[in-house]
Amino acid sequence: MSTDQSKRFQGKIAVVTGAARGLGKRIAEAFINEGGSVAMLGRNVAALEAAAAELGAMAVVFPTDISDPLAVRQTFDAIHRRFGGVDFLVNNAAIGHLQTIEEADDQLLQQEVGANLLGPIYCIRAAIPLMKARGGGGVVNVTSESVNRPYPFLTVYAATKSAMETLSAGLRTELRGQGIRITVLRSGRMSESGFNRDWPEERRTRYHEIVKAEGYHASSGEPISPQITARAVMDVLALPREANIDLLDLRSSG
Ligand SMILES: NC(=O)c1ccc[n+]([C@@H]2O[C@H](COP(=O)([O-])OP(=O)(O)OC[C@H]3O[C@@H](n4cnc5c(N)ncnc54)[C@H](OP(=O)(O)O)[C@@H]3O)[C@@H](O)[C@H]2O)c1
Numbered sequence: 001m002s003t004d005q006s007k008r009f010q011g012k013i014a015v016v017t018g019a020a021r022g023l024g025k026r027i028a029e030a031f032i033n034e035g036g037s038v039a040m041l042g043r044n045v046a047a048l049e050a051a052a053a054e055l056g057a058m059a060v061v062f063p064t065d066i067s068d069p070l071a072v073r074q075t076f077d078a079i080h081r082r083f084g085g086v087d088f089l090v091n092n093a094a095i096g097h098l099q100t101i102e103e104a105d106d107q108l109l110q111q112e113v114g115a116n117l118l119g120p121i122y123c124i125r126a127a128i129p130l131m132k133a134r135g136g137g138g139v140v141n142v143t144s145e146s147v148n149r150p151y152p153f154l155t156v157y158a159a160t161k162s163a164m165e166t167l168s169a170g171l172r173t174e175l176r177g178q179g180i181r182i183t184v185l186r187s188g189r190m191s192e193s194g195f196n197r198d199w200p201e202e203r204r205t206r207y208h209e210i211v212k213a214e215g216y217h218a219s220s221g222e223p224i225s226p227q228i229t230a231r232a233v234m235d236v237l238a239l240p241r242e243a244n245i246d247l248l249d250l251r252s253s254g
Contacts, residue, residue: 006241008238009036013134014082015124016040017066017078018093020047022193023142025055026230032058039079041066041084041123042093066093067114069122075124075217088237090140091120091164096134096157098199098207116160117167119232123197124171136179138244141168145188145220145251152210153198153203172246181244183236186250189223222253 014031018024019040024192027050028038037058045063052059060082064075079086095115097108124139131137143161150158165184190220196204211217229250236245 006033008234009034009087012036013079013085013088014088014090014237015079015123015127016037016090017064017090017119018042019059020051022042022195023187023190023226023229024090024092024176025091026050026226027194027233028059029055030230031088031167031237032056034238036087037083039075039083041075054138066123067111067120069118072119076123076130083135086127086137087134088138088140088232089123089127089131090142090144091123092140092142093119094142094157094160094195096154096195098196098203099156100153101155104156112156112198113160116157117163120164121167128175131180132178136181136241138172138181138183140183140185140233140236141165142171143184143186145186145249147186148220149216151156151207151216152214153207157207168246179241181239183245184247185229185233185236186247186249187229188210189217189220191223191227191228192226193223202208222254224250224252 009031014036016024016028016038019028031038032055039053040048040059040061041064043065048061048063050086052061054070062075064071066072095112095113097112141164146158147162147165168182168184203249232250236248
């Protein structure tokens with residue numbers, strides 16, 4: 001290839017939600033390594049700042065709870081003022097509360113649907129005009145292999161991810177001809193995740209018993225590094241605008 005592979009995103013701006021750790025941080029890192037700038041969104045200011053300090057001057061922190069529509073509007077206004085537009089949005093932030101539907105807590109449900117479904121919708125809504133101002137752009141919506149086989153006690157999580165896939169299909173039609181591409185990254189299990197850190201101990205034990213007995217992990221394979229996933233996302237974003245990968249179904253080969 002004749003282009004400079006190491007600087008495919010020179011002058012480009014990506015908004016990455018949940019950028020302080022896990023996959024979001026690896027995507028921010030990969031984008032910056034290829035010359036771009038990243039607006040890093042998340043709730044925990046200290047964690048965001050620590051991650052941005054590691055990634056250098058092209059990482060800019062915008063503390064935001066994406067489930068709050070006003071906060072998202074204010075953040076995208078601030079991103080507009082800072083960068084003048086947006087080229088890419090990666091809807092990566094998500095929560096999975098381990099609970100049955102029967103016992104589901106109101107606040108946890110609202111947090112989960114807010115972060116996994118409403119939040120990405122708020123971000124997409126705010127990003128579209130900023131992408132149009134740049135002549136087009138790309139959105140990556142991160143979903144999960146659990147859309148096909150929901151994990152026990154993570155039914156709401158899986159449902160929000162399925163909804164994101166349906167949303168992506170509709171959005172692709174709405175935006176056709178406007179230069180904004182929509183990709184679903186349907187991820188398998190990854191390492192380096194902080195996803196399960198708040199799970200209650202007793203339910204976590206029960207979860208692992210069911211997952212083992214029913215062979216969930218055997219069919220998912222070993223977790224892969226989010227750096228590999230981030231590399232694949234970079235290749236999707238770098239495609240010429242007339243082409244798109246609608247669904248990147250990325251799983252362990254082991
Ligand atoms: N890990 C896996 O095995 C796996 C498998 C399939 C799919 N996925 C998907 O991959 C993506 C990344 O997963 P991960 O394992 O890297 O997750 P993670 O380590 O738990 O990171 C999630 C990030 O989302 C942020 N976040 C949560 N709620 C938010 C909100 N309301 N507003 C803004 N930021 C919020 C968190 O930061 P704050 O708490 O500071 O806000 C955190 O930085 C998710 O979409 C997940 O569903 C993961």
